Amino acid sequence: MSDTAAPFRPFEDTLPLDDALRVLQDATNGADDGEIFAERRQSEALTFDDGRLKTASHDMGEGFGLRAVRGEVAGYAHSTEMSIASLRRAAETARLAVGAGGGTLADAPRATNRKLYSGEAPDAGIPFPVKVETLSEIDAYARRLDRRVVQVTASLAAGLQEVSILRPDGTLTVDSRPMTRVxxxxxxxxxxRREGGSAGGGGRVALDGLIEPADWQAKAQEALRIALVNLGAEPAPAGIMEIALGPGWPGILLHEAVGHGLEGDFNRKGTSAFAGLMGQQVAAKGVTVVDDGTIPDRRGSITVDDEGTPSNRTVLIEDGVLTGFMQDRQNARLMGVEPTGNGRRQSYAHPPMPRMTNTVMLGGDANPGDLVADIKDGIWAVGFGGGQVDITNGKFVFSCTEAYRVKNGKVGAPVKGATLIGDGPTSLMKIRGLGNDMALDPGMGNCGKQGQWVPVGVGQPTVLIDGLTVGGSAA
Structure with a gap:
């Protein structure tokens, strides 16, 4: 990525502010809401595989999306051509959603001077050859760690997303969002027998810290540790068992099985398993879940969302009681509540919708070791891979990448091929212990919804759950 590009200021250049504002005002006359979302994105990704640089890509693009909203209907048009003529064509399309009008334009989001991350290119000052050499060093180091290592893949990515959001009242909000990962x-x-392991992470931080040997060596060591654990793993048992979930990344199960069900649009439409349960007990006592987009430098954090609303710490479940949903502006207005700063979109080519940021279950006061020791017959699941969830009922299936058999409180052999099967609402009610070791994931989450992908974070303490179904090999 280039670190010499001038800041992205489309309403000072290609889309002159006065002209763009007139077009937007015409498009949203009689609407409830609307905006122009302009974006420039640049990214670079390198992969070192099989002892050589296998792929290197650099991508840069820009464009805008124009939206007009009235009631439950939204008109949206986008273009890569940054010109007033293109903006006018987009306005004609978006205007169709407004019809005869009659709406009352919503107030602009409150302004914020808060900054949760640097707005600079995260790889500024790091030459391309240095990136390649770092990946080569990772490859060599990982192979030296153990004679059993037969293959290493190392990857590095850095990107910068710059956005400018213009509203019909003239409010202009800008944000510059770095992202890195190794x-x-x-x-x-x-x-x-062959087995694999992987480790990585990053966030809205500069790349220089991630290419320090101390950082990537720890990742290589962790990847090897997981691979060697799996090398000695036995086939997983099958049946209904007690489950202890490890801290940090296992929060991905919370994100999928519970988090999506707490997004505003699913609840407004009545398709979520949590629809109609506001104020009711939906989890065991002591369980508190928050979505927090305000944690500095985290992968899922955003200074403002993609509608210009400042990010927020939203309490979703408090002491087991459902207290809130994640909202964008449209769903919040239709449900008669305030936006929570969760209106997110993949890019200018996509309209915003309610999305998670960093979704976290807060810690309790139990010693994590005591929770595992409390298992009579079950699994201690430390790492997770992919999963599938049905949002209408919360049913999930998740595969474990690192898990151990536990009997009568004793941790036994690692198990391979374990899948956890259950549903979010029932699982929340079956939580019987929360560790004092709440941790955030290392910064590697992506979330998909209706074809759109956004970066997210997860976190949780060690969690003890009764009675999940484990899919594996029959005993």
Whole structure:
């Protein structure tokens, strides 16, 4: 990525402010809401595989999206051509949603001077050869760690998203969002058996810290540790068992099985398993879940959302009681509540919708070791891979990347092929212990919804749950 590009200021250049504002005002006359979302995005990604640089890509693009909202209907048009002529064509399309009008334009979001991250290009001053050499060093280091390592894949990514959001009242909000990540994967082989492990992370931080040897060496060591654990793993048992989920990244199960069900649009439409349950007990006593987009430098954090609303710390479940949903502006207005700063979009080519930021279950007061020791017959699940969720009932299936058999409080052999099967609402009610070790994930989450992907974060303490179904090999 270039670190010499001038700041993205489209309403001072390609879309002169006075002209753009007149077009937007015409498009939203009689509407409830609307905006122009202009974006410039640049990114670079490198992958070192099989002892050589395998891929290197650099991408840069810009465009705008114009939206007009009335009631439950939104008109949206976007273009890569940054010109007033293109803006007028987009306005004609968006205007169709307003019809005869009759709406009352919503007030602009409150302004904020808060900054949760640097707005600079995260790889500024780091030459391309240095990035390549770093990946080569990771490859060599991981291979030296253990003679059983037969394959190493190391990747590095850095990007900067700059947005400018113009509202019909003339309010202009800008945000510059860096993102970095380094990942290491290894494959080990012994006696004809191969297993893999991976580790990585990053956030809205500069790349220089992630290419320090101390940082990437720890990632390589963790990837190897997981691979070696799996090398000695036994087939997972099957049946209904007690489950202890580890801290940090296992919060991805919370994100999928519970988080999506607490997004405003699903609840307004009545399709969420939590619809109609506001103020009711939906989780065990002591369980508190928040969505917090205000944590500095985190992958899921945003100074403002993609409608210009400042990010927020929204309490979703407090002491087991459902207290809130994540809202964008449209759903908040239709539900008679305030926006929570969760209106997010993948890019200028996508309209915003309610999305998670950093979704976290707060910690309790139990010693994590005591929770695992309280398992009579079950699984201690430390790492997770992919999963699937049905949002209408919260039913999920998740695969474990690192898990251990536990009997009578004793941690036994690692198990391979374990899947956790259940549903979010029931699982929340079956929580019987929360550790004092709440942790955030290392910064590697992406969330998909209706074809749009955004970066997110998760977190939780060690959590003890009764009675989840474990899919594995029959005993």
């Amino acid at each position: 990942n290491v994967s290894v494959i080990v082989e012994e006696n004809g």
